[in-house]
Amino acid sequence: MSLPVEAAEALQIFQNAAGWEQRARLLMQFGDRLPALDDAQKCEANRVHGCESQVWLVGELRDGHWQFKASSDARMIRGLVALLLLRVNGLSAADIKQIDLPDWFNQLGLSRQLSPSRSNGLNAVLQRMNELAR
Template sequence: MSLPSAAQQALDAFAACPGWEQRARLLMHWGERLELLAERREADRVHGCESQVWLSGERQDDRWHFRASSDARLIRGLLAVLLARVNGLHASELAALDIADWFAQLGLSRQLSPSRASGMNAVVQQMRRLSEAA
């Protein structure tokens, strides 16, 4: 399965970072580019995240496009690189995605606390539920 162009950009950018401090700065920068949700509805809230996270998704031409938001800067960055990886996928590709592997490829998995990793998994599970319900 080939990577979406935004995911390849993320991989290239994070691969160029020699250490965690640079990756953390880059993550914050990616979070600033996150497209904001028009509104934060309780129905879009992701449960299972320590930080507050909202997620909405829509299918366009049989491919999924998500938007997400959080008040936490680091979480916004993680959401941005997650969306770079999943936006444009078919539901079957989304179901097969190994999110831990994606964060490992970016060099972020060792710095993901168990609660953040659990939160990102909750976001992916909600993406899968949305895609299966459609």
């Protein structure tokens, strides 16, 4: 499965990063660029359960391709979620089911940033995407 253009660009940026500190800074920048959800979208129905931080997710199907928007109250999680969105936005429901999260974050050089709780949280976000895409 080929990468969406924006995901491929992000991958290039992270692979060119000189070490962990630069990747951490990039992660924050990607999180800061996430379009904000409005207050109405930050409701209980859109909250992803299974995350230690608050994460909200909304999805919309356009011409057979999913577009997700998300937000979090935690800056690091916002960055990780932003990179997950780059990986899944524009995909079909069938393609979303095949996303290998650990592999994606490993390619980005961010696997050491994924503590078990963060990893569980991101899996919960991906699971919620799959539920919405059903």
